[in-house]
Amino acid sequence: MNxxxxxxxxxxxxxxxxxxxxLLSQPQAARSDGEKDSDKPLRCSIVRLLANPDQYxxxxxxxxxxxxxxxxNKALYLSEADAAAGIHANAVWLEGALPEALGSKYVMIEGYxxxxxxxxxxxxxxxxxxxxxxxxxxxxxxxxE
Numbered sequence: 001m002n003x004x005x006x007x008x009x010x011x012x013x014x015x016x017x018x019x020x021x022x023l024l025s026q027p028q029a030a031r032s033d034g035e036k037d038s039d040k041p042l043r044c045s046i047v048r049l050l051a052n053p054d055q056y057x058x059x060x061x062x063x064x065x066x067x068x069x070x071x072x073n074k075a076l077y078l079s080e081a082d083a084a085a086g087i088h089a090n091a092v093w094l095e096g097a098l099p100e101a102l103g104s105k106y107v108m109i110e111g112y113x114x115x116x117x118x119x120x121x122x123x124x125x126x127x128x129x130x131x132x133x134x135x136x137x138x139x140x141x142x143x144x145e
Contacts (some may be wrong), residue, residue, distance in 0.1 A: 046077075075088070
């Protein structure tokens with residue numbers, strides 16, 4: 001009896017693993033309610049925006065950080081310590097007007113991220129078209145519309 005064994009080609013596995021990793025590393029914005037993906041913000045930490053600005057360029061994001069509202073420094077920082085030390089590399093510039101009551105607090109901000117803005121020389125990018133904001137509290141669910 002001539003039994004022939006078939007083996008899966010190792011080359012397929014070698015090609016499939018990087019493809020799978022690339023797909024899993026992309027930000028997800030799937031919608032089940034019929035709205036466009038771009039309408040729903042991607043909830044991401046400011047750390048992800050700082051580390052991978054090009055990955056979020058042009059995307060609507062919801063992020064959290066320490067807000068500074070000064071005439072020459074209107075930015076969302078990773079932490080209050082970074083804001084106090086003026087570490088702009090750990091911040092994103094905010095375009096547009098925001099209520100002064102939000103300043104010097106940890107906040108949630110929703111808007112469109114721009115990794116190539118004019119302010120990108122100092123900051124990791126900017127958030128424009130802010131559509132939603134809130135002062136962060138311990139028990140707030142920011143996914144509720």
